[in-house]
Amino acid sequence: MSAASVSVESVTKRFSGHTAVNQLSMEVASGGIFGLLGPNGAGKSTTIRLIMGILQPDQGKVVLFGSDHGSRKLSQRIGYLPEERGLYKKMKVLDHLIFLGETKGIGRADARRRAQDWLERLGVSEWALKKVEDLSKGMQQKVQFAGALLHEPELVILDEPFSGLDPVNAQVMKDIVVAIAAEGRTVLFSTHVMEQAERMCDRIAIIARGETVVSGTLAQVKEDFGGRHVALGFTHDKQRAERILADRSVVARVDDYGVAAELQMAEGADPEQLLAALVREGVGLRRFEVVEPSLHAIFIAKVGAEAATAHAGEAA
Amino acid sequence: MKKIIAVVRREFVERVRTKAFVISTVMLPVFIVLMAVLPGLMMSGTDHTTRVAVVDASSSGLGQPVSQALQGEKLGDKPGAKARYEVQVFPATGQDLVAVRDGLIAKTGFSRDTHADRWDGVLVLTDHTLASGKLAYYGGNVGAVQSMRTLQRAVSQALAGVRLGKSGVDPALVRQAMAPADMQTTKVSDGKLTGQSGTESFFIAYFMGFILYISILVYGQQTMTSVIEEKTSRIMEVLTSSLTPFQMLLGKVLGVGLAGLTQMAIWGGSVFLISSQRMHLAGMLGMSAEAIQRFPIPSMAPGLLVVFLLYFILGFLLYGALYAAIGAMCNTIQETQQYAIFVTVFIMVGFFAVFSLIKDPTGNLGTTMSFIPFFAPFTMPVRWSLSSVPPLQLAMSLALMVIALLACVWLAARIYRTGILMYGKKPSWRELWRWIRA
Numbered sequence: 186m187s188a189a190s191v192s193v194e195s196v197t198k199r200f201s202g203h204t205a206v207n208q209l210s211m212e213v214a215s216g217g218i219f220g221l222l223g224p225n226g227a228g229k230s231t232t233i234r235l236i237m238g239i240l241q242p243d244q245g246k247v248v249l250f251g252s253d254h255g256s257r258k259l260s261q262r263i264g265y266l267p268e269e270r271g272l273y274k275k276m277k278v279l280d281h282l283i284f285l286g287e288t289k290g291i292g293r294a295d296a297r298r299r300a301q302d303w304l305e306r307l308g309v310s311e312w313a314l315k316k317v318e319d320l321s322k323g324m325q326q327k328v329q330f331a332g333a334l335l336h337e338p339e340l341v342i343l344d345e346p347f348s349g350l351d352p353v354n355a356q357v358m359k360d361i362v363v364a365i366a367a368e369g370r371t372v373l374f375s376t377h378v379m380e381q382a383e384r385m386c387d388r389i390a391i392i393a394r395g396e397t398v399v400s401g402t403l404a405q406v407k408e409d410f411g412g413r414h415v416a417l418g419f420t421h422d423k424q425r426a427e428r429i430l431a432d433r434s435v436v437a438r439v440d441d442y443g444v445a446a447e448l449q450m451a452e453g454a455d456p457e458q459l460l461a462a463l464v465r466e467g468v469g470l471r472r473f474e475v476v477e478p479s480l481h482a483i484f485i486a487k488v489g490a491e492a493a494t495a496h497a498g499e500a501a
Numbered sequence: 502m503k504k505i506i507a508v509v510r511r512e513f514v515e516r517v518r519t520k521a522f523v524i525s526t527v528m529l530p531v532f533i534v535l536m537a538v539l540p541g542l543m544m545s546g547t548d549h550t551t552r553v554a555v556v557d558a559s560s561s562g563l564g565q566p567v568s569q570a571l572q573g574e575k576l577g578d579k580p581g582a583k584a585r586y587e588v589q590v591f592p593a594t595g596q597d598l599v600a601v602r603d604g605l606i607a608k609t610g611f612s613r614d615t616h617a618d619r620w621d622g623v624l625v626l627t628d629h630t631l632a633s634g635k636l637a638y639y640g641g642n643v644g645a646v647q648s649m650r651t652l653q654r655a656v657s658q659a660l661a662g663v664r665l666g667k668s669g670v671d672p673a674l675v676r677q678a679m680a681p682a683d684m685q686t687t688k689v690s691d692g693k694l695t696g697q698s699g700t701e702s703f704f705i706a707y708f709m710g711f712i713l714y715i716s717i718l719v720y721g722q723q724t725m726t727s728v729i730e731e732k733t734s735r736i737m738e739v740l741t742s743s744l745t746p747f748q749m750l751l752g753k754v755l756g757v758g759l760a761g762l763t764q765m766a767i768w769g770g771s772v773f774l775i776s777s778q779r780m781h782l783a784g785m786l787g788m789s790a791e792a793i794q795r796f797p798i799p800s801m802a803p804g805l806l807v808v809f810l811l812y813f814i815l816g817f818l819l820y821g822a823l824y825a826a827i828g829a830m831c832n833t834i835q836e837t838q839q840y841a842i843f844v845t846v847f848i849m850v851g852f853f854a855v856f857s858l859i860k861d862p863t864g865n866l867g868t869t870m871s872f873i874p875f876f877a878p879f880t881m882p883v884r885w886s887l888s889s890v891p892p893l894q895l896a897m898s899l900a901l902m903v904i905a906l907l908a909c910v911w912l913a914a915r916i917y918r919t920g921i922l923m924y925g926k927k928p929s930w931r932e933l934w935r936w937i938r939a
Contacts, residue, residue, distance in 0.1 A: 238742070239738060239741050257743065257745060270735065273731075275519075280511075284511050288504055288740065288744055
C-alpha cells in the first residue's frame with residue numbers, strides 16, 4: 186500500500202474559548218471508504234477543514250499524499266463537499282459546474298463535457314440551463330456533489346454527504362461513493378448516522394470532544410470492543426422480560442428500542458441461559474440472535490450518554 | 502493563472518448578463534443624450550421658416566428695410582441654407598392699425614398642418630419704433646428665448662441701418678460696420694497652446710473626474726457586495742479549497758473591473774458615435790446645427806486618453822481591493838457601511854479636488870494630491886489635461902500608485918484570507934490587525 190492519503194498528526198485547533206480539536210491523530214490509508222464518526226460538536230467538520238487547509242492547526246500537522254504542501258497545491262487530486270452547502274445562486278447549473286471544474290485546473294471544454302456527463306448520471310440533465318436558485322435543496326446538493334467529483338480526484342472528502350437527502354437520492358449518492366471506492370480511490374466522509382457508516386466503511390474513527398475515541402478497521406473496532414451481544418425482537422409480553430434484562434449478572438447493558446433491543450452480555454454469562462430464562466417467563470420472541478456489536482452500540486458505549494442525548498435531539 | 506482567468510471570466514460574464522447591467526448601460530447614454538439635447542431643443546430657434554407678418558403703421562415706410570433685414574437671415578451658416586423668415590408687409594394707418602393687427606393675430610399660432618395661411622407671429626412697427634426702438638411682437642413662439650433674441654437682433658440691426666441711412670451713411674458701410682464679432686477661445690497653459698477650446702478642456706477635466714467617481718463608487722460597492730454574497734451563500738468554502746485568497750481577490754476585482762470598463766467602453770463608443778454624427782442627428786431631431794454646436798462633445802487627445810486609462814485602471818484596482826477587503830470583514834451590507842465610509846471619503850476628496858484643480862491646475866494643492874495614490878487617479882489626468890505635467894512627475898506618481906496598489910492588494914489578501922470564512926460577529930480593529938499580521 187502506498188503512503189497514506191491523509192495523515193493527521195496530533196493536531197490541535199483552538200477557537201476563542203474552547204478547543205475544537207485536541208491532539209487528534211488519524212490516518213486514512215489510500216483506497217476504500219473511511220468514516221469519520223462523532224456526535225454533533227465533536228470536531229468532525231473542524232477536522233475536515235484542517236485537512237482541507239481551510240483552517241490552520243495551532244499545533245501538529247496534516248500530511249496529504251505524503252507531502253505537507255497543503256491541500257491547495259494538491260487540490261487537483263482532492264474533491265471536497267463542505268458541510269455548509271453553497272453555490273452561486275444566480276448561475277446556471279452547467280456554467281457553475283464548468284467553473285468549479287476550472288478552479289480545479291480542468292480545461293473549459295473538458296469541464297463542460299464532464300459536467301454534462303455528471304448531470305446525466307445524477308438525473309438532473311434537464312436542469313442544466315436553469316439557475317441554481319430554481320433547484321430544490323436536494324438537487325442543489327447533487328449539483329455540488331457533482332462539482333466535487335468532476336475532476337476525478339483520487340481523494341474525496343465529504344462532510345455529512347447524506348444529510349438532508351431523501352432515501353432515493355441518498356441511495357444514488359451512496360452508489361456513487363461505493364463506485365469511487367471500487368475504482369481504488371479513497372473516500373473520507375463524516376456522518377453521525379451509524380447504520381450508514383456500518384454498511385459502507387472499511388475503516389472508521391470515532392471522535393468526541395475533539396479527541397479520537399476509537400479508530401481502525403470496522404472489524405478491528407468491533408473485535409476490540411469485545412463482549413457478546415444479543416439482538417432481541419419482541420412480539421408480546423415484553424414486560425415479563427424486564428426483570429431478566431435488569432439483572433446485571435446476566436446483561437451488562439441494554440439498548441432498548443421498544444419492540445427490539447440490543448444487549449451486551451455480562452462477563453461470564455451465557456446467551457443460552459438468557460434465552461431459557463426468557464422462554465420460561467413466557468416472553469414472546471420474534472428474534473434472538475448472537476451478533477457482533479453494532480457500531481451504534483459501540484458509539485453509545487464509547488461516546489457516552491451525554492453525547493447520545495445530543496445525538497437523539499439532532500435526529501429528531 | 503488559468504484559475505484567475507476562470508474567476509475573472511465568471512465574475513465578468515455573470516455581471517454582464519444581469520438585467521441591471523444591460524439597463525444601466527443603455528439608459529445612461531440615453532440620459533446623457535437627453536441632457537445634452539433637451540436644453541438645446543428647448544433653447545434653440547426653429548429649423549423651419551418662421552412666417553412673420555409685419556404690420557407697418559409708420560409714416561416712413563419702416564416695413565421695407567425691416568422685412569429686407571429679416572429676409573436676409575438664414576438658418577445656419579451653410580450656403581444655400583433656408584431663409585429663417587418668410588415676411589409679408591401689411592401697410593396700415595393710425596386708424597386701422599388695430600383692425601389689421603387683430604385680423605392677423607386671429608390667424609396666428611395655429612399648427613402648420615391645419616392652417617396653410619397661418620402666421621407664426623405679427624410684428625407691429627409704428628412711428629415710435631424708429632425713435633424709441635419700441636415695437637410689439639405677437640406670436641405663438643414668444644417663449645422661445647433664442648428665437649426671440651435672434652428676431653430682436655435682426656430688427657435692431659435693421660433699425661440701426663435705417664437710422665444711420667437717415668443720417669447719410671452709405672448702406673454698404675452700414676452693413677460692414679454691423680458685422681457681428683465672432684470670438685473663439687483657446688486654452689493656453691505655461692505659454693503653450695493646448696489646442697483645446699476653453700469649454701472643451703473644462704468639459705474633459707470634469708468628465709474624467711466624474712466617470713472615475715461614479716465607476717469607482719458603483720463598481721467598488723459591487724465588488725464588496727459580491728464578496729458578501731459569496732460569504733452568505735457559503736460558496737467560499739469550496740473556493741478556498743482550490744483557490745488562494747490572492748487568486749480569488751484579484752480575480753474578483755479584475756472581473757468586476759472589466760465589467761465596468763466594458764460599460765465605459767460602450768458609453769465612450771456611443772459618445773464618440775454621437776459626436777461624429779451629431780450634425781446628422783441634429784437634423785433627425787429637428788435641431789438647428791447652430792444649437793448643437795453650442796454643446797461641445799470634445800475629443801480626447803491620444804496622450805490624455807492613455808494617461809486617463811492608466812490612472813483609471815490603477816485607481817479602480819486600488820479601490821476595488823479595498824472594497825473587497827471590507828466585504829471580507831463583514832457579514833451584511835449594513836455592516837460594511839461603517840468601514841466603507843472611509844473609502845467613500847477618499848473618493849469624495851479626490852473628486853472634489855478636481856474642481857479646485859480646474860480653477861488652478863498648477864497650484865500646490867493639485868501637485869501634492871497627484872502624488873497621493875488615493876487621489877492621483879482623479880487629479881493627475883486633470884492636471885495633464887489642463888496643464889503640462891513634467892514627465893518625471895508623471896512617472897513618480899505612477900510608481901507611487903503601483904506601490905500603493907501592491908500594498909493594498911497584499912493587505913486586502915491578508916484580511917481576505919481570514920475574513921472570508923468568518924461568519925458571525927465582525928472583527929474589532931485589534932482583531933483586524935492580528936489578521937493582517939498572522
